[in-house]
Amino acid sequence: MKVRLFGITFLLLLLTLAFHIEGDAEPKENKMLLVSAGTFTMGSGNRALDERPVHKVYLDSFYISKYEVTNSEYYEFWKSLQEKNEKTAEVKPQHTPENFTHLPHIGNWPERAKKFPDHPVVGVSWHDAKAYAQWKGMRLPTEAEWEKAARGYSNNLWPWGNALKPNANTAEDNDGFDNRLAPVGSYPQGKSFFGAMDMAGNVWEWTADWYSDVYYFHSPKQNPTGPTEGSWRVVRGGSWIDKLTRCGTTFRFYLYPTLKTSFVGFRLAKSVEKDKK
């Protein structure tokens, strides 16, 4: 009898673990926004050295996702890989986001996909981000696309303009989400000219490009796609652990593509098919 009771308890424990994923919030729809073709000003002449020189760049029309890719969106991709793994008897889980046990506002995967469906997915490497984008039939934005989507045709410091007021989740105090991630789209006032949200703060965003501090001196004037080689991939936009000054529209940063951290996520881009332009 005792053994049976123990068995039932054990089974219940297993079931609890298996169905730990909970939460019932409806995830936000991540629309693709059209960024019209045209020339914009890239870089800055009076900020960091790697933002120089200021130069004009022409980009074809493209789409950019309104929000950073969320936990719930990434979960669908991850789940499909799990199912594929089961079929092929492959044991190693592919593209699984890193766990952040010490950060309860992020937590572990896959539990956080249901607990925080609208939070940007973090703990993903550049390779994970690229794989997700390909699975969606899209791609990561190039650095130039990212900057155009963030600054539009202005010379503003941040996507919303030049005002210091907190329109983004950064390391500054009293921005509504101190020391933690925010659900995507929490700062509607902070949207960019093209309507993209959270292009400053919350999470750094992987771009497709390799980093080079002198690329702007030599980049093509039309549709630049970054250097052909490098060690680091460009990340843009700053994050919840960064001061507002690092979240500017022109600020460039770089990380090893293999890193999986709590402050880097990504958003998607897609080219506009020529006949639909």
Place this chain on the structure above:
Amino acid sequence: MRSWLIIFIIFCFGCSLNGLYAQGTDHSTYVQNVEKGFISLFKGENANAVKAFEAALAIEPNHYEILHYLGMAYAENESWNKAVEVFQRSIDIKPDNIEVLYSLSVVYFKLNQWENAVEPLQKVTELSPRHARGFELLGKSYVKLRQYAKAIDVLKEAIKLRPNAAQNYNEIGTAYLNLKQYTDAIENFTKAVKFGTPDFADPHFGLGTAYMRIGEREKSKAEMQIYQRLQQNNVDYERFTRLTRVDPNNLEGWSGLAKVLMRQKKYNRAILTLQTCIELSKKQKAPPQTLAGFYHALGQAFINMRYPKLALEPVSKAAQLMPKNALFFNTLGSAYAMIGDINNAIAMFEKAVELDQEQPYYHLNLSKLYQSIGRHQLAKEHQQLYQDLLAKQNKTK
């Protein structure tokens, strides 16, 4: 018998779970420390970054990227030998990682081990022929090693990659100076001055030396005077930077650094430094005039960067803290005028004049704005006051 078997199975399962849990915990600790390391590194808390990355690597030692970041933290902390050791460990794992090779050579350069710097730099430039920083440091290393012809070749490559880089022209100038090719030296030092920031002292020294060697004493003297003035700013900058690095709560250090940065017209960095000054002043309950001074300087920096809208908030705060300070109202007036808000600008300039009638420039500002809105009589009166006060001041001097 059956119950013993079940207990045995549960025991075995428990053991394996325990093992999994231990592995998970270790990896969690690794992740936690890596995160701590990054956050500390970004905040400039390099000693904490070192501790955290070391703790992470003690658990999972083979991450070449984390070794690179640990080395950077050691280097930022000026623990050069530790940095070399850690970069070398990273290179052992991934020998063709150009960024670690470059970081290693930077440390060798700092240690004045220029010969050691050359080898990894040659590898960097071979592996990545567009690595401007690699060519630049290789050129500088050759200058230090007195291999001037090689230095000139390499630095010319660097200029192709990063046009108008003042530092490279200065190094080429130095190489030509040592080769006694003074015309080329002067040409390159002049370009270094042209393309450099206003605080770049070295090319003035080079020009002073080159002019001296060709007998142009007056020109040499003038360049040396500029060099000394700029050098003093740079010495102050180093001193205050060191002070704030050693004691991040040293308000005097941050304040001194902000002043130097404003003098050097490095407004971006001045803004960040002044924001730190403001935070520290609040925390340390500094007198209101100190806090007001920082707010005002922050506004000035924004104005100098042509962001007058951003200046309004900090300068208004300064004026609230010190409502009898005419200068703050004058600055507010300037910011409003730059935005095109003439009514507010006039109100602020009038307030400045009311608080200090002896400052000629407040009258001049007011006069200009009155003129712009067609109040010619008032404009004329303040123009006259400006001229009278200026004459009086000059007489006193």
